[in-house]
Amino acid sequence: MRRALALVLAAAAVLAFAPAAQATPGDAVRDREYWLDDYGIRDAWAVTRGAGVTIAIIDTGVAGGVADLAGAVVGGTDFSGVGSPDGQRPIGENPEHGTLVASLAAGRGTGATSGVIGAAPEASLLTISVGFDGDSDGQIADAVTWAVDNGADVINMSLSRNTLDWPESWDDAFLYAAEHDVVVVAAAGNRGSGSVEVGAPATIPGVLTVGGVDENGQASWNASAQGITIGVAAPSERLVGVTPAGRYITWAGTSGATPIVAGVVALVRAAHPDLDAANVINRIVATAHDTGPAGADFTYGFGYVDASAAVSATVPEVTANPMGDLAEWVRINRRADPTPEPSEAIAAPEREPDRGVPDPTGVLLPSLVSLQLVGAPLFAVALMVFVIGGLAVGAVRGNRSSRSR
Template sequence: MRPVRAAVRAVVATTLLALAASVLPAGTASADSIRDREYWLSSYGITAAWSTTKGAGVTVAVIDTGVDGSHQDLTGTVVGGTDVSGVGSPDGQRPIGEDPQHGTMVASLLAGHGHGVDAGVIGVAPEAKILAVSVGFGVGSTDSDDQIAKAVRWSVDHGASIINMSLTRNTLDWPTSWDDAFLYAMKHDVIVVAAAGNRGSGTTEVGAPATMPGVVVVAGVDRNGKASFDASSQGITLTVSAPSEDLVGAGPGGGYFSWAGTSGATPLVSGLLALIRASHPGLDAGNVINRLTATATKAGDSIVYGSGLINAQAAVTATVPAVKADPARDLAEWIRLNRRAAATATPVPTPTSSPSSTPTPVVSAQSPFGKVLPSVAALRDLGVPLLVYGIFAFLLVIVVRGARREFERNRRK
């Protein structure tokens, strides 16, 4: 097998960026060796959780570069889809863009079912269903930000209870169109999951949608459960961590890829959320997320690991007290405070040449000798009083000395 090479580049669209991954060319990994490479299945309690549920009845939207539903590990899994870029297929199953394999890899880690006897990729929730929503990062007739907003709304309207977004805008802020779309999802009890991004791909800090309140943000760790330097970004908005290194996924046309990045960690968490929703169908989004975080294995600083490493078995079986958390309320409050503040902020006047509209700073008159002598203003404000006091003191000294001499003359007599 050839060494891993960087074949999936960061794809910029206006300000939107698909997360990078390191991949092997399709077909270089044999299907019967794939399952053995999925170390996270046992290490993170996923196979143990399958004795409770495999995610049946849950639909997850994968907003990405398209999902090849004809792959042997995904047949029957993709139950719907659309294209919002204007260049993909109507069902979202034709991979598009410069990283066409990205969406299929993501979907396989989330809900792949493998094939044959223990061959191929099996996802965290192998009985969950996928909606394929293809977006074009830098391609298509629609602005990239608008594509995401439209994709989120479409996913909600077509039955998704979880939305996977293995992408980042690479900026802390986001357009107002996302306010409405993401709030629409959260008000419909849909959980949005987003990648933290990868330092190795230029994302030095977590960017939107991973900066948005109410969004589940996924950081990445290596095989030993330690924070990944290249395959994860860090920040205060992290929710949980999952493996982002030495991953393997299914690619378009029946192939397999080795890869790394929070693009791969994100569907592992989305798959776990599907298991939680399937095993606890009465829970709202806030309590589903709380079950995810409350059962995570503590690992270190929250800006590096969030609440910790995912623990699938505990997430579906542990007793977790109910909470009143509401992602929609969190985002709505942020919008109320921040968008209103931005709208009502006093505008800074634009400097012009008009003396009446351009404030002129008041400065002290300068001494003609620069900084050697005090300024005129300083002489006026400080020198005059000192002069008065000096004269008074001089006269006082003369009076005192005169009185003393007179006293001495009288004493000698």
């Protein structure tokens, strides 16, 4: 039980963060959101602010009554068993997390130039609270399915299982999302929280995985894990968000980089409503700014996300998700048990009824009828062969005798 609890806490530690103690004055919050300009988000707002798109936040719950999120949450639920039915009562050891994440995705701010504003400030939010107990795997699968069924266009997952693999129940849930053209955006994880390498769901094919960088665009060694499944990089240091109590704090981690990208995905979906999930993701990665250095893909993926280019650039359409094909992965890696199942017995062909007398000893002997039907002809044939053979032998001997004379 202690080992299981430690694993749950390790997963929760990636979901969590270490917020700075100082509060940020409300009138300075917007100025601290450097990513709005540095990553083309403010420019993208000239085209769309994400209206009509719904982002599902699978997390600790998004608190109701927060001024910066007024009108953003349009629905929710709880799978932890300890939250509120609408998912708006924060739960867990780090209850602020879900609200902080939501504010970076679709915060409304408290005025034209004050408060936290998200990357897609007119997008709607669904809040789904989950726990990290012994059935957290099942909760995640149920949460993804619920999000799809309740209108999510984008799913934000600022959490990690801390393992490269994932349970088979996630196969069905994430395939369900892919089949319904829902884009799943997941955090790479944080080195500072013990995640040296990317963990599921960020390792699942088709998921847009987000790595983290600092204000200078350099890899965030404490606030980002590395791995080959990273799709794009986004800010993960000196982030500002709002807590359930309405307090502004600065924090770090790919937990914050992920909703920034989820908001950019919402902008793309709003600007290009006819695109499927594969092409939405393709616009994100195809327009990212390549970092250039060899081997950088492990840290930056395709490069820094660029919201303006993702929304407005001319990008050829694709037929496959550039982040991979989960269905194909399942086909190859979830093969059936190689142990053959017992097959149905094949019925033996019907035999002619035995007309002979069965031999109780089991020794194979001819029956009386078989002797009658077969014995006489065989005897006649044998006699003819004997006579012909004798005549032939006699002829040969006679020939030899005449030659000797």
